[in-house]
Amino acid sequence: MTMINVKNLNVWFGRGRDRVDAVKGATFAVERGDSFGLVGESGSGKSTILRAIMGLAPDWSGQITVDGNVISGRRKPAFYKQVQMVFQDPYASLHPRHSVDQVLGETLFLHGFEGIDTRVAKLLDDVGLGAKFRFRYPHQLSGGQRQRVAIARALAAEPQILLLDEPTSALDVSVQAEILNLLADLREERGLTYVMVSHDLSVVGHMCNNLAVMKDGEIVEIMGVDALRNMQAKHPYSQHLLEASV
């Protein structure tokens, strides 16, 4: 069953002469429980697709379907309970004046949960942060710890779909592996569907089952991860990308 279906998605910024087409005619589908990768160079429109799905890109056309519901206009609260996003830079995605407790507590409150105190503790446990991190502020945390908090925030709503916008690119190599393993474990435990943006093919090869290669706002090829491992790309750009990453 298809969880996310994107058809002929166009995203642009500005208007008239200043208009920049960030995504052009993107079409792909993600099955329930699948992990789908979007790869490509910087500025190829990978992250913009995620932002368009979440409603953070104002101008777009085409059709986005999530779990059978066509999305349009303002997202409803039910949508946010189903789809959540983890941002690229954990140094920018946490409010500098809010403690971990405030961040998670407010998120839980907004989603209408009860028993917030115990839920915050459980969320911290789930992402491998102990109770001692609960009342810390972002500047008292390392990059990896911050990203764990950001993941906990995304999981607070108990979504089925997680959009990951280069969740490890701002982190040290050793921490990257920890976060990726955490994400892989969480997907297994909760049966989540991932859409993961990355420019790192080895990350995508480790995390995803299928992937789309993007160039200049267009999807040039969609392939399985086996094809990636066997270097069987068809499009010349994907071949070039594979060779460069070996």
Add this chain to the structure above:
Amino acid sequence: MSETQGLRAWLLTDTPTSRRHAKYAAAYQGWLSFRSNTMAMIGLWILVFLIFVAVAAPLIAPHDPFEQTLSNRLQGLNSEGHLLGTDSLGRDILSRLIYGSRITLFIVGLVALIAPITGLLVGTVAGYVGGWTDTILMRITDIFLAFPRLVLALAFVAALGAGIENAVLAISLTAWPPYARMARAETLTIRSSDYISAIQLQGAGPMRIITKHIWPLCISSLIVRVTLDMAGIILAAAGLGFLGLGAQPPSPEWGAMISEGRRFILDSWWVATVPGLAIFTVSLAFNLLGDGLRDVLDPKDAEK
């Protein structure tokens, strides 16, 4: 002894155990870094002293500030029974100064409440909502900014009538636009950041985002700006008093006292100089305090 050390350790821990503990610890660490700034501490002590004087005015003032003794007018410094001399109506200048501190605090407190809050509200709403709301609110701000402050305050006082309350109102009405501009500029940078996007994705509405996520980041720079502006506000109030549009006689407002002393400035210089020194000291204290607060509160520095 061991108890105070225990308290200190409790406050300095980096693993707080409850919400309140975390808040106290953050406040204590802010206080520690503020305390290490000597100049800011001097400013703070001057203001604490001012507040003490204002509260205890009836107890510490040696004379009635309104009692006139015409036979005893324009006495010099340190004359009999009058440490700072007497003014043209024979009133004790020290006592008037002490009672005047109440008026100064009243002006400062009221302006500090009205102007920044109005500015914060207008600026953050304009910055966050954008579009037409932004255009309309900011053009109104521009209109207020286009007038010289004292001239606009004069016009307000002339329209509302002379008096200290109206002077405060007039100063507040002219003081808010810079705060609105500053809050809007900060909101524009905050609005596009990931943590605002993140809270939008939790379904938070604009009211919650503005009050709980944008305000905490604007308020610290606003507080700093207010303390730095406070000197100007005191001077504006004194200026209105000097022009006869602020506090009315026999009120011992410092600006009005200078105005009265002006006529005798060549023969009896202290009548105008002493309240002038008081205004100078308090303005300086606010500036020093503002400087110190900037180091503690500025979120850009707190990051480091």
